Amino acid sequence: MIRWLLIPFALLIAIGAGSFFLFLASIVDPVMATLTGETLFVGLSKFFDAIVSADDPGLVVAHALSGIGRLIFIFLVFPALLVAVIGEAVRARSLIWYGGATGVLTAAVPWILRGSAHVAAPGELHVSAVLGLTGAVTGLVYWLVAGRDTGRGRDTPR
Numbered sequence: 001m002i003r004w005l006l007i008p009f010a011l012l013i014a015i016g017a018g019s020f021f022l023f024l025a026s027i028v029d030p031v032m033a034t035l036t037g038e039t040l041f042v043g044l045s046k047f048f049d050a051i052v053s054a055d056d057p058g059l060v061v062a063h064a065l066s067g068i069g070r071l072i073f074i075f076l077v078f079p080a081l082l083v084a085v086i087g088e089a090v091r092a093r094s095l096i097w098y099g100g101a102t103g104v105l106t107a108a109v110p111w112i113l114r115g116s117a118h119v120a121a122p123g124e125l126h127v128s129a130v131l132g133l134t135g136a137v138t139g140l141v142y143w144l145v146a147g148r149d150t151g152r153g154r155d156t157p158r
Contacts, residue, residue, distance in 0.1 A: 099136045106131050
């Protein structure tokens with residue numbers, strides 16, 4: 001019973017840690033800082049233009065928040081959630097499973113969404129590496145909070 005409370009708590013803490021890591025990487029890493037800065041500049045410019053030209057700016061804001069929520073879910077929540085569910089189902093306790101699988105899956109998300117393994121720009125591998133490290137941090141924090149005790153304390157069949 002307590003396990004079912006620990007899993008969502010661990011995911012919440014792990015996703016928060018991954019978000020914080022990605023935020024720091026977006027500031028410290030020059031490639032990520034350029035990408036983040038340009039994306040925010042263009043995105044905010046388009047957002048404000050849409051608000052000014054819209055009859056109902058509330059819809060524009062709702063759609064923007066919905067899109068941001070989808071991005072957060074796809075890059076930060078889904079990989080950790082999928083790895084945690086699989087890890088809990090098979091009672092995995094491995095640090096390598098939680099950190100590695102979450103890192104690989106998070107790094108692969110842009111490639112999967114695009115449907116291609118072709119590198120379109122030189123910085124894509126760098127961004128994928130940062131996303132992979134973000135996923136690894138998320139998975140390692142999940143493992144620290146909940147994963148390393150998976151399967152312990154349960155009755156095993158004789």
